[in-house]
Amino acid sequence: xxxxxxxxxxxxKNPKNVGEIKNADGIGExxxxxxxDMMVFYIKVDNNDIIEEVKYKTFGCVAAIAVSSxxxxxxxxxxxxxxxxxxxxxxxxxxxxxxxxxxxxxxxGAQALHKAIENYESRCKK
Amino acid sequence: xxxxxxxxxxxTSTKLDDRVFNxxxxxxxxxxxxxxxxxxxxxxxxxxxELARSQVAKLINADKQEIIFTxxxxxxxxxxxxxxxxxxxxxxxxxxxxxxxxxxVLNSSKKLIAEGFEISYLKVNSKGEVITEQLISLxxxxxxxxxxxxxxxxxxxxxNIKKLASVVxxxxxxxxxxxxxxxxxxxxxxxxxxxxxxxxxxxxxxxxIIHGPKGAAALYLKDKVPIVSQIDGGIQENYKxxxxxxxPAIVGFGKACEIINNESFKNNVFIKNLxxxxxxxxxxxxxxxxxxxSIKNRLVGNVNFSVNFxxxxxxxxxxxxxxxMISSGSACSxxxxxxxxxxxxxxxxxxxxxGTITFNLSKFNTENDINYVLEKxxxxxxxxxxxxxxxxxxxxxNKQEMI
Numbered sequence: 001x002x003x004x005x006x007x008x009x010x011x012x013k014n015p016k017n018v019g020e021i022k023n024a025d026g027i028g029e030x031x032x033x034x035x036x037d038m039m040v041f042y043i044k045v046d047n048n049d050i051i052e053e054v055k056y057k058t059f060g061c062v063a064a065i066a067v068s069s070x071x072x073x074x075x076x077x078x079x080x081x082x083x084x085x086x087x088x089x090x091x092x093x094x095x096x097x098x099x100x101x102x103x104x105x106x107x108x109g110a111q112a113l114h115k116a117i118e119n120y121e122s123r124c125k126k
Numbered sequence: 127x128x129x130x131x132x133x134x135x136x137x138t139s140t141k142l143d144d145r146v147f148n149x150x151x152x153x154x155x156x157x158x159x160x161x162x163x164x165x166x167x168x169x170x171x172x173x174x175x176e177l178a179r180s181q182v183a184k185l186i187n188a189d190k191q192e193i194i195f196t197x198x199x200x201x202x203x204x205x206x207x208x209x210x211x212x213x214x215x216x217x218x219x220x221x222x223x224x225x226x227x228x229x230x231v232l233n234s235s236k237k238l239i240a241e242g243f244e245i246s247y248l249k250v251n252s253k254g255e256v257i258t259e260q261l262i263s264l265x266x267x268x269x270x271x272x273x274x275x276x277x278x279x280x281x282x283x284x285x286n287i288k289k290l291a292s293v294v295x296x297x298x299x300x301x302x303x304x305x306x307x308x309x310x311x312x313x314x315x316x317x318x319x320x321x322x323x324x325x326x327x328x329x330x331x332x333x334x335i336i337h338g339p340k341g342a343a344a345l346y347l348k349d350k351v352p353i354v355s356q357i358d359g360g361i362q363e364n365y366k367x368x369x370x371x372x373x374p375a376i377v378g379f380g381k382a383c384e385i386i387n388n389e390s391f392k393n394n395v396f397i398k399n400l401x402x403x404x405x406x407x408x409x410x411x412x413x414x415x416x417x418x419x420s421i422k423n424r425l426v427g428n429v430n431f432s433v434n435f436x437x438x439x440x441x442x443x444x445x446x447x448x449x450x451m452i453s454s455g456s457a458c459s460x461x462x463x464x465x466x467x468x469x470x471x472x473x474x475x476x477x478x479x480x481g482t483i484t485f486n487l488s489k490f491n492t493e494n495d496i497n498y499v500l501e502k503x504x505x506x507x508x509x510x511x512x513x514x515x516x517x518x519x520x521x522x523x524n525k526q527e528m529i
Contacts, residue, residue: 004443012440013447018513029515035457036476037437040515057515059480061439061458065513101463 004062005096011066016073019055025123028115030087032108037064039112041071045120049080056112062101067109070094075113087109128266131449132495136335136427136488137279137312138453140405142378149381150339161371162362165416171373178380182344185383186310186329187320194345194363195376197330199311200230202345205356205367206307206328207234210271211243213352217302218268223287224248224256225471227275228309230253231280235273253420254472258293271305275520276329277313280455280468280484281419282428283527284317290353291326305351311335313341315386316426325349331383333375337488338382341375341463393489398426400487400496405429407500412507418472418482427487432478435517436510443482450499456480 002009004030006121021042029040037060044053054075058068071091091097091106127204133141153174161171176190183190196202211221223235226245235245248256256274265272270364272294275452277284291306307328315336321329328351332343347353347366359368408415414434433441438454445452453459455466464470465479474482485499511517 010444012443015513020518035463036480037458038515057513057518059435059514059516060437061456062443064437064458067439102464 003099005097005098006092007070008063008066010050011069011095012062015058015065015069015075017055017069018057020057021053021055024116026057026116026120028112028117028119030052030108030112030115032060032064035060035104037061037105037108039064039068039108041068041112041115041116043075043116043120045080051075051078051080051083054113060070061102061105063098063105064108066095066111067091067098067105067116071109071113080117080120084114086101086113127180129449130498132451132491132498133488134436134450134452134485134491134499136300136486137484139340140335140337140488141386141490143382145385146338146378146381149188150374150378152265153377157373161373164359170420171371174373174377175371176286178275178376180274181380181384181387182331183346185319185387186331186346187322187482188346189349191364192346192349194347195367195379196343196345196367197341197369197372198334199228199309199330199343201356202214202330202332202343203230203309204234205227205345206330206347207231207271207273207361208238209353209356209366210307210328210351211235211238212263212354213304214270215241215243218266218270219243220246220266222246222248222261222264222269222272224274226250226278226468227273228255228279228311229277231273231309250283250471252472254278254281254418254424254468255420255423256285256290258289261290261293262297263270265294265299266302267300267302269300269304270302273307273309276308276310276319277317277425278419278468279312279423279425279428279486280466281430281472282425283419284423284425286423287326288324291324295325313423316390316397317389321346321348332449333379333382336382337490339375342379344379358377389489394426395520397487397489397491400491400493401427401429403493404485404487404496404499407496408503411500412444416478418469418474425486429485429487431483432474433481433483433507434478435481435514435520436507438483440510441481441506444510445499445502448502449507450502455482455484463506 024042025045026121089105157170159168305327309330311332328344334340418430438456439459469479
């Protein structure tokens with residue numbers, strides 16, 4: 001049995017939605033205090049509060065890259081309210097599980113995305 | 127180039143030499159007797175055991191009765207550290223080990239703290255070399271044992287063991303006997319070792335790293351140096367290590383030592399050429415990489431690079447996808463999520479440490495293997511850098527930079 005699930009490996013080998021968004025509506029950056037990994041999420045939101053574009057860049061291990069890829073897929077086309085509900089467990093589940101010492105990577109993805117939403121909402125208030 | 131398997135992790139495990147395999151075969155199905163048995167056919171096992179002992183001894187210029195067979199390098203290190211410490215504890219309870227030792231030395235010595243021993247750790251410089259002056263300053267009246275790894279499997283640095291041992295033996299602080307042990311598991315396939323010339327008391331050598339089988343290793347223990355056995359039982363290994371001898375593995379281990387003795391000079395030249403081709407190739411094809419360890423005092427097969435802006439585990443598994451097998455000292459590839467103790471000890475920063483990869487070549491590698499790595503590596507590094515926010519930040523700050 002390999003260390004990572006097939007789903008993790010497939011997202012790692014071909015990560016979806018990699019990149020940056022110029023003039024993004026929200027940007028969320030998060031660093032992992034445990035291992036030093038880093039993730040930046042960019043979102044573009046339409047008038048109905050639907051995420052119409054999501055991109056990211058990730059410095060980190062296989063799990064971190066796979067997590068950012070699946071999180072981007074989970075968020076794309078969803079409403080802000082729905083996306084806020086995405087938890088670390090949802091992320092790990094969607095990837096077919098993560099090794100115990102890599103669970104912290106799943107937190108990173110959801111947190112970076114939520115931070116991007118916070119950033120978007122704080123801009124809206126202004 | 128089509129996908130192929132390229133094994134470059136030869137400090138973790140090595141391919142068995144065919145001749146080693148052939149030497150072992152009769153000891154599974156024909157000569158399976160316990161060497162301690164008295165009937166005639168058991169003589170084969172006894173002779174084989176003693177031949178292997180001579181072959182191992184010859185490789186390091188020891189006397190054959192100074193070789194204690196164990197099951198692995200970790201066991202030999204445990205025996206050296208715990209066994210010598212316990213035999214000498216009436217003289218003192220202070221032990222010095224380097225900070226870049228194998229975990230079997232670090233954790234054996236750590237365990238002795240509960241028994242009242244005190245451990246001091248030798249620092250290393252940025253190349254991974256132990257600093258002689260610090261060794262002198264750490265020596266105390268109650269120091270009984272010093273253990274310094276001969277060569278490091280991760281960054282390849284070879285220590286000046288002769289000089290370090292002489293510092294310990296000729297110090298003015300401690301007139302007692304201070305035992306000097308070196309873990310030579312990574313060194314013994316390529317570094318010429320002469321225990322008499324080095325003037326050391328104990329040395330660990332293992333079969334699995336020298337194209338021998340797993341399941342055999344040895345501790346060289348100089349004549350008259352006291353030791354307390356760690357596995358108690360029968361009379362094997364002159365009461366120093368009980369347990370039925372693993373004859374097939376020991377026979378293979380002996381054969382592997384004999385082959386090194388005869389062929390290492392030729393192989394070293396070959397491996398070093400491949401290594402230098404890999405180092406030069408990486409430096410030419412990749413920007414923002416740095417070679418770790420010493421250039422001069424380096425294992426012939428070792429290449430260790432920190433690749434900036436990316437993480438090592440990702441790189442290792444991407445290379446694996448192309449059949450290239452290497453290892454990484456990054457935090458993410460360690461179960462405890464810390465960068466390797468060696469990278470920490472040479473003072474590498476965490477970000478750079480994350481992108482550190484190790485290649486260890488062997489006599490079974492070919493020039494084609496190296497060409498294949500040099501073809502795939504730049505592409506994979508670029509792919510991972512394209513995902514990396516650290517790299518895009520760097521590019522934004524240095525816009526004229528084009529890679």
